[in-house]
Amino acid sequence: xxxxxxxxEAVARTIKACRVGVISAYPxxxxxxxxxFLARMVAEGELKARFLNxxxxxxxxxxxxxxxxxxxxxxxxxxxxxxxxxxxxxxxIAGLRLPLVLTVANRxxxxxxxxxxxxxDSLTLRDAGWIQFYGESIQEVCDLHIQAYRISxxxxxxxxxxxxMDGYILTxxxxxxxxxxxxxxxRFLPPYKPVHVLDVDNPVSMGLLAGPESYMETRYAIHKxxxxxxxxxxxxxxEFEKIFGRKSGGLIEAYRVExxxxxxxxxxxxxxxxxxxxxxxxxxxxxxxxxKVITHRPFPGxxxxxxxxxxxxxxxxxxxxxxxxxxPLCGEIKALFQGKEExxxxxxxxIGLGGRDITPENIRDIFLKWKGKVVEAEFVNLNPExxxxxxxx
Amino acid sequence: MRVKITAxxxxxxxVETGSWRMEVKPKxxxxxxxxxxxxxxxxxxxxxxxxxxxxxxxxxRYCKGCGLCAYICPKEDIVMVKEEEKV
Amino acid sequence: xxxxxxxSGHTAxxxxxxxMGARLVLDAxxxxxxxxxxxxxxxxxxxxxxxxxxxxxxxxxxxxxxxAVASGVEEALxxxxxxxxxxxxxxxxxxxxxxxxxxxxxxxxxGHNILxxxxxxxxxxNTGIQRSGLxxxxxxxxxxxxxxxxxxxPRPKKNMPEIVVAHGAVYVATASVGYPQDVIRKVKKALSMxxxxxxxxxxxxxxxxxxxxxxxxxxxxxxxxxxxxxxxxWEYGKITRVRKIKPLPVEExxxxxxxxxxxxxxxxxxxxxxxxxxxxxxxxxxxxxKAG
Numbered sequence: 215x216x217x218x219x220x221x222x223e224a225v226a227r228t229i230k231a232c233r234v235g236v237i238s239a240y241p242x243x244x245x246x247x248x249x250x251f252l253a254r255m256v257a258e259g260e261l262k263a264r265f266l267n268x269x270x271x272x273x274x275x276x277x278x279x280x281x282x283x284x285x286x287x288x289x290x291x292x293x294x295x296x297x298x299x300x301x302x303x304x305x306x307i308a309g310l311r312l313p314l315v316l317t318v319a320n321r322x323x324x325x326x327x328x329x330x331x332x333x334x335d336s337l338t339l340r341d342a343g344w345i346q347f348y349g350e351s352i353q354e355v356c357d358l359h360i361q362a363y364r365i366s367x368x369x370x371x372x373x374x375x376x377x378x379m380d381g382y383i384l385t386x387x388x389x390x391x392x393x394x395x396x397x398x399x400x401r402f403l404p405p406y407k408p409v410h411v412l413d414v415d416n417p418v419s420m421g422l423l424a425g426p427e428s429y430m431e432t433r434y435a436i437h438k439x440x441x442x443x444x445x446x447x448x449x450x451x452x453e454f455e456k457i458f459g460r461k462s463g464g465l466i467e468a469y470r471v472e473x474x475x476x477x478x479x480x481x482x483x484x485x486x487x488x489x490x491x492x493x494x495x496x497x498x499x500x501x502x503x504x505x506k507v508i509t510h511r512p513f514p515g516x517x518x519x520x521x522x523x524x525x526x527x528x529x530x531x532x533x534x535x536x537x538x539x540x541x542p543l544c545g546e547i548k549a550l551f552q553g554k555e556e557x558x559x560x561x562x563x564x565i566g567l568g569g570r571d572i573t574p575e576n577i578r579d580i581f582l583k584w585k586g587k588v589v590e591a592e593f594v595n596l597n598p599e600x601x602x603x604x605x606x607x
Numbered sequence: 608m609r610v611k612i613t614a615x616x617x618x619x620x621x622v623e624t625g626s627w628r629m630e631v632k633p634k635x636x637x638x639x640x641x642x643x644x645x646x647x648x649x650x651x652x653x654x655x656x657x658x659x660x661x662x663x664x665x666x667x668r669y670c671k672g673c674g675l676c677a678y679i680c681p682k683e684d685i686v687m688v689k690e691e692e693k694v
Numbered sequence: 695x696x697x698x699x700x701x702s703g704h705t706a707x708x709x710x711x712x713x714m715g716a717r718l719v720l721d722a723x724x725x726x727x728x729x730x731x732x733x734x735x736x737x738x739x740x741x742x743x744x745x746x747x748x749x750x751x752x753x754x755x756x757x758x759x760x761x762a763v764a765s766g767v768e769e770a771l772x773x774x775x776x777x778x779x780x781x782x783x784x785x786x787x788x789x790x791x792x793x794x795x796x797x798x799x800x801x802x803x804x805g806h807n808i809l810x811x812x813x814x815x816x817x818x819x820n821t822g823i824q825r826s827g828l829x830x831x832x833x834x835x836x837x838x839x840x841x842x843x844x845x846x847x848p849r850p851k852k853n854m855p856e857i858v859v860a861h862g863a864v865y866v867a868t869a870s871v872g873y874p875q876d877v878i879r880k881v882k883k884a885l886s887m888x889x890x891x892x893x894x895x896x897x898x899x900x901x902x903x904x905x906x907x908x909x910x911x912x913x914x915x916x917x918x919x920x921x922x923x924x925x926x927x928w929e930y931g932k933i934t935r936v937r938k939i940k941p942l943p944v945e946e947x948x949x950x951x952x953x954x955x956x957x958x959x960x961x962x963x964x965x966x967x968x969x970x971x972x973x974x975x976x977x978x979x980x981x982x983x984k985a986g
Contacts, residue, residue: 235770235773235774236766236769236770236773238766263773264769264770264772266765266766266769266804267804268762268765268800268804269796269797269799269800269803270796270797270800272758272759272796272797273762273765273796273797273800276755276756276759276762276763276765276797277762277763277765277766277769278766279755279763279766280730280753280755280762280763280764280765280766280768280769280770281766281767281769281773282766282770283753283763283766283767283770284728284766284767284770284771284774285770285774286769286770288766302756303755303756303759306755309612310755311609311612372609410612410613411751412728412751412752412753412767413751414726414728414750414751414779416751417616417725417748417749417750417751417752418614418615418616418746418751418752419613419614419615419616419741419746419748419751419752419753419754420612420613420752420753420754421731421737421741421754422612422613422614422741422742422743422744422746422754423737423738423742423743424612424743425742425743428743428744431610432610432612434610435608435609435610438608439608439609442608611744614741614743614744614745614746615745615746616749616750617701617746617748617749618745618746619701619702619703619704619740619742619745619746619747620696620701620702620703621703621745622703622704622705622745623703624702624703624704624705627708645874648718648874648875648878649714649874649911650714651708651709651710651711651713651714651717651910652702652704652706652713653696653698653700653701653702653717654696654702656696666696666702668702669702669703671708671709671907672708673708673907673908673910674709674906674907674908675709675714675907675908675910675911677908678908678909678911678912679911687908
């Protein structure tokens with residue numbers, strides 16, 4: 215069905231098309247409308263799923279953990295504080311090798327409390343063993359959810375997947391979206407066949423105590439699986455394109471990078487703006503390009519390196535910062551070029567925290583004003599009333 | 608890649624905790640037993656078996672010698688004896 | 695393989711009340727049961743990689759979320775159309791009354807058809823005997839030691855059964871491993887009812903309470919006979935049965951355990967024992983425990 219949809223509704227309808235069986239819900243802005251739409255579809259009988267309102271995000275994640283372990287396709291969504299509240303459970307789900315898809319409606323972290331978009335929440339959990347996708351548009355986010363179930367439930371993977379969508383920008387924005395019907399998704403996503411399952415006819419025990427003699431191998435297995443996923447994720451994206459007729463997902467999108475001198479690397483919806491400015495600047499004779507990172511975990515190092523190796527200046531734009539160091543993606547890309555013969559200038563820019571608007575001017579400035587200069591973690595467009603004059607001694 | 612992270616049911620029976628016993632073990636006299644099954648019920652190891660009267664016994668491969676069977680037996684048909692004693 | 699659903703070869707201490715209790719619960723429930731276990735002694739001593747003592751499907755997630763994981767298990771079974779499968783969520787006193795309160799409250803409020811069992815050994819035993827919300831008044835733990843300025847834990851037990859009754863659970867019962875047939879009866883009774891049910895099971899801990907393993911059953915009976923642990927059954931919010939006692943003085947119970955030894959030696963201990971007797975008297979009064 216192709217129509218104008220609010221992002222939250224589009225995601226909810228996509229989850230319905232994936233024939234999800236158990237949904238747990240806890241409200242937090244800006245994810246709330248996703249679960250509200252799902253609740254309505256269940257109440258109307260449009261979606262035959264079990265819908266559970268729980269008492270905290272920690273329990274929301276625990277409910278879907280139990281559901282996935284029992285053999286039902288499960289779903290939940292959260293943001294920011296809720297996401298880090300359930301962090302303990304998220305590590306647990308990955309360690310138990312349970313398939314799951316979680317929508318993270320990216321939002322800033324407290325304190326101070328801020329309900330607007332940035333990537334600090336999901337990036338905080340990049341070590342947890344979850345596959346992480348970042349969508350640029352509502353369409354891409356919806357498509358990523360469908361691919362996410364397929365990848366997560368693949369017996370070669372069995373790792374949970376979080377699909378990150380920019381809070382408010384994508385959740386509350388409106389776009390023309392093509393949402394497939396359940397029957398169409400069936401051609402791409404087979405029914406969930408659990409590998410680890412709680413079954414009275416075949417009892418096993420899950421969640422053992424592994425001592426120093428056996429724990430390390432379980433982490434190694436997840437790490438190796440992440441490497442294997444780097445092959446499987448593009449395959450799945452290709453098959454998605456074959457069945458649904460559009461490109462979505464994959465590891466990265468390299469936009470006009472082949473002959474670029476300067477490239478902005480980033481994730482999520484801001485890359486739409488970046489690509490537009492790339493086109494504008496190209497008209498003005500600037501050799502610029504954009505690299506959108508779609509899969510952040512596993513880290514597509516080889517793909518990024520191949521795309522960027524001829525580029526002279528790389529600016530990594532992030533809606534996050536590892537306070538006290540570089541922003542996460544910037545640090546990883548710097549590490550990528552370590553010891554390589556190419557030696558691009560790599561600068562890190564911190565942008566848009568707490569929902570600070572990212573304007574075309576910001577992007578132009580980064581492409582043009584910072585030519586030749588290298589910065590480690592430059593905060594873009596700070597308010598001089600608050601810092602500078604307003605700063606406390 | 609996966610490694611085994613689940614366990615098969617009852618696989619702890621590979622661990623013979625009877626080696627924990629140091630001093631005493633239960634001796635099932637099998638004389639006055641009325642098959643009340645209390646010893647079977649209370650053994651924390653679950654290693655006491657039996658059916659009819661005077662058939663109850665423990666599996667010394669797992670028995671830790673706690674003495675709760677001897678405590679609960681209403682007919683005092685279970686006594687704690689030195690570990691070295693032949694039963 | 696022995697016929698129990700929790701088998702031998704686990705590494706519980708000799709005389710462990712919880713090992714006994716858990717096996718009684720499982721055997722009473724039967725093989726068509728999925729068990730969700732919080733972190734704690736029971737989980738640790740039964741599932742050291744690569745083995746498991748459980749012969750039913752069993753999952754351990756975290757310390758505080760068994761009730762929530764079990765809720766998800768139930769919803770999945772409903773979605774998959776799998777019927778006649780019982781679900782037990784179980785945890786220790788810390789995992790239930792402290793860190794697990796939120797998840798338990800949610801599970802009860804949503805009315806899940808799950809039996810929750812709290813194995814109450816009155817402290818965080820697995821981490822080395824620390825005080826929990828269910829540690830009794832004046833009990834010594836490593837975080838509530840006795841000393842010049844302390845008689846041990848300064849607070850009485852949180853009344854978990856009544857909290858659960860207030861949530862509208864269909865069946866709530868306290869039980870003690872000192873009376874194993876009562877435990878079995880209550881588990882079977884609970885599982886025959888639809889809705890959230892709760893069994894609060896008193897399980898002595900030889901290591902934590904400082905008593906010989908052979909005294910576990912004696913202690914599990916004395917606590918009931920003094921009135922310190924009332925045996926009560928509620929159905930649909932109303933008390934339907936209590937175990938009547940001929941009350942013994944609390945000393946008969948306290949003197950058997952090292953964790954109360956200081957009350958018999960420290961100056962002021964007599965006063966404290968009187969206070970503990972008051973707690974027992976309060977229970978006897980409140981639940982009508984006196985026989986005859």
